[in-house]
Amino acid sequence: MTSNFKASTLVFAVCTLALNILAVQPTLAGHLDQIKSNNTVRVCHWPSYYAISFQNSKNGKLEGIDIGLANELAKDLGVKLEFVKTSFATFIQDIKADKCDIAMFGVGITEARAKHLDYSAPYLRSDIYAIVPKTHATLKGWDDMDKEGHILVVQKGTYMEDAASAFKKASVLSVVKFQQREKEVRTGRADAFLTDYPYGKKILVTYDWAKLLEPSKPFWKTEYAYAINKGDPEWLAYINGFVKRIKADGRLKKHAEANGLLPIAVLD
Secondary structure (H helix, E strand, C coil): HHHHHHHHHHHHHHHHHHHHHHHHCCCCHHHHHHHHCCCCCEEEEEEEECEEEEEEECCEEEEHHHHHHHHHHHHCCCEEEEEEEEECCHHHHHHHCCCCCEEEEECCHHHHHHHHHCCCCCCCEEECEEEECCCCCCCCCCCHHCCCEEEEEEEECCCHHHHHHCCCCCCCEEECCCHHHHHHHHCCCCCCEECCCCHHHHHHHHHHCCCEEEECCCCCCCEEEEEEEEEHHHHHHHHHHCCCCHCCCHHHHHEEEECCCCEEEEEC
């Protein structure tokens, strides 16, 4: 009986200590509270996405629709803006590791990403396009893409990897390095690379050897949104309110037009 009494007393003491520890632990603040407390919003971006979040090699400045809209977000919040460099291959881990509060660089909404992230309402929508050499012997139109012997390149971590699964005969190569897609096609090691409207525009104004193939019918239309870590409803509600405001007051249209993206802007 004495043994049982001592055991019960020990269990009670341990439980009491645990409850006391929990009672003094601070409740983790959501990102909106952290942003206001730190007076800074941290925005993950990929500086190689033309017209979206692009670092101009001539002057070193960041340009694009999401650079402009990140500044608008910081103004609405009344805080400073800090950009955090990431990539499509690593941004989910960066968000989970709390390296940034939000990803703003044309993040396509996919089922795989939705398992790890919460998305805002969409603000852009693009289909898939292909970049091929003007002199390619067998790739004259979109319907020539999916043939035996053709090698199609995609950027690792982008939704183009998912879209490539629709091709059953052509081979698919995923690459990581910036501009590796262009190099594979330009050197003849691959036949085409898959991209979206913004990056396709960049290629056409950058290289005289390239031409753009458009799908003969809607192929893999994807909506782009802002992404945050899961489990922060207050922050998600604020971001959705921001997207709604920039649509209503014309800021989304203004920044889309300034970056040549009005054809793919979701304004309603």
